[in-house]
Amino acid sequence: MRKFIVLGILLLLFLVGCSTKTTDEKVATLVNNYLEAVETNDVSSMVKYADDIRFPDKAEQKEEYSSIIDEGINSNITGTKIVELKKVNETEFAATVEMIDEGNLTNFTFPVEKKKRGWKVIVGQDL
Structure with missing residues (x-):
C-alpha cells in the first residue's frame, strides 16, 4: 500500500511538472503574441x-498606438519572428526579433522584463 502512495505522489509531481x-x-509565447499583435495591428493586444x-x-499608450495605426505607419509589417531569446537574469530576457517592414528585413532587440503583472515586452527605448 505504501508503495502505491509513493508511486501516486511521484506520478502527480511528474504530471504537474510536465x-x-x-x-x-x-x-517566447509572450514575445510571439506581441509580434502577432504588431503584424495584425491589434492595439489592445500590443x-x-x-x-x-x-x-x-496604458490609456495613453493605447490612444497613441491607435493613432499610429490610423495613419498607416505600422501597417507595412508583413513578417516577424524571434531570432534569439537570451536569458539575462531571473527577471529579464533579451528578445532579438526579425521584422519585414516594406520588404526590408530589420532586427530589433527588446528587453522582456518580469513585472508585478507578469512578463512584459519593453518597447519605446532608443533603437
Whole structure:
C-alpha cells in the first residue's frame, strides 16, 4: 500500500511538472503574441503584452498606438519572428526579433522584463 502512495505522489509531481511551462517558454509565447499583435495591428493586444516606456499610462499608450495605426505607419509589417531569446537574469530576457517592414528585413532587440503583472515586452527605448 505504501508503495502505491509513493508511486501516486511521484506520478502527480511528474504530471504537474510536465504541465507547467518553463520561464523560457512563457517569455517566447509572450514575445510571439506581441509580434502577432504588431503584424495584425491589434492595439489592445500590443498594449496588453508590452510596456512602452514613452507612455506610463496604458490609456495613453493605447490612444497613441491607435493613432499610429490610423495613419498607416505600422501597417507595412508583413513578417516577424524571434531570432534569439537570451536569458539575462531571473527577471529579464533579451528578445532579438526579425521584422519585414516594406520588404526590408530589420532586427530589433527588446528587453522582456518580469513585472508585478507578469512578463512584459519593453518597447519605446532608443533603437
